[in-house]
């Protein structure tokens with residue numbers, strides 16, 4: 061079973077399991093002011109697609125995440141999987157929960173609490189050097205369930221000095237979610253003296269202050285998918301890529317795309333890391349490329365490609381501020397039924413009166429729509445090596461040597477089988493939603509090494 065909406069059975073499963081089909085309760089939602097149309101995001105001068113996405117999701121007044129802590133739902137009680145008969149009973153249970161809650165959707169860390177967070181805590185404890193104070197950062201901690209679960213686990217399972225000396229710093233862009241995190245973590249009073257929330261954009265270097273040279277952990281669960289992306293465009297199979305900007309049409313009623321030669325430094329770096337700039341060079345003989353060129357003129361096929369510039373910026377900032385960080389990230393590796401054109405295209409989804417509407421244009425996002433992208437974990441790994449300084453070394457042997465990182469990409473099931481307690485999320489007949497349903501999510505682990513080659 062791979063994703064959502066590919067068959068009825070999957071559809072039901074995903075309806076409750078994946079955020080892609082988060083369900084609202086029937087109550088009217090506090091949608092942003094209707095005056096906040098996508099044309100308000102773009103002023104008199106054109107903007108890059110990533111800036112449009114950033115405003116649509118995080119504008120402090122109208123952004124999808126900014127004003128509504130309810131977009132990240134929270135379960136009051138853990139689900140007792142062992143008491144459920146099987147898949148049908150699990151679905152019925154979730155249906156009941158969704159009807160009771162005025163929430164947008166549940167992420168895996170919520171659905172499988174506390175076991176999901178405990179798996180992450182165990183991965184940290186097995187890998188960290190526990191003779192020095194444990195420093196954990198979480199980016200985009202949502203409602204704080206992961207933070208609380210990890211601190212609970214360390215309090216109960218690590219030597220007392222590890223819990224006593226640990227710090228857990230949450231960097232959260234949404235003020236309403238930052239507040240919620242303190243409430244959640246504060247349920248265990250002793251956690252509060254070790255826990256801090258910084259309400260800011262983690263991708264802004266200035267917020268991190270001086271470099272922290274200590275080994276530390278950075279956790280990001282379902283954050284990469286909501287980071288701003290850029291769009292690049294080529295009018296046929298052989299023309300060079302251009303960067304996409306958005307501008308208001310003359311009558312100001314809607315937006316249109318504008319294509320400019322690649323110039324933005326972040327886009328250019330991203331294209332270079334993904335090696336999209338080499339696509340044409342590696343085609344082969346000149347006869348083949350001549351044939352390709354003729355073919356592209358007769359049958360031009362425009363190309364659109366979404367590139368994770370927001371993720372690159374975040375990784376650059378994290379490597380700069382926390383050079384000895386170990387990273388644990390989990391996200392969607394694949395999204396089915398995407399209606400928007402282009403490689404790695406996002407789902408743009410609005411919920412109203414309990415049902416979801418997927419848009420066919422990203423320009424329709426107006427602060428009332430979630431915009432989320434699949435993560436290409438191969439690209440993530442490449443960007444991580446590039447930002448740590450190691451990948452540049454590969455090309456340029458004369459430059460300073462950077463550090464190679466040890467990295468691994470795991471299916472959610474493999475990660476949880478290794479570090480979690482799968483028996484806790486198993487129903488009576490053996491069905492295990494955490495292992496069986498989350499086939500389109502993966503974990504990425506990356507730790508620094510001491511070698512300098």
Ligand SMILES: C[S@@+](CC[C@H](N)C(=O)[O-])C[C@H]1O[C@@H](n2cnc3c(N)ncnc32)[C@H](O)[C@@H]1O
Pocket residue numbers: 125132167168169170199200201202203231232233234237260261262263280281282283286287
């Ligand atoms: C999809 S939610 C995931 C929440 C939580 N990690 C979970 O799995 O339940 C994404 C979270 O990332 C936060 N976020 C997104 N971009 C951010 C940024 N640049 N800096 C800090 N937080 C960010 C959002 O406000 C939200 O809390």
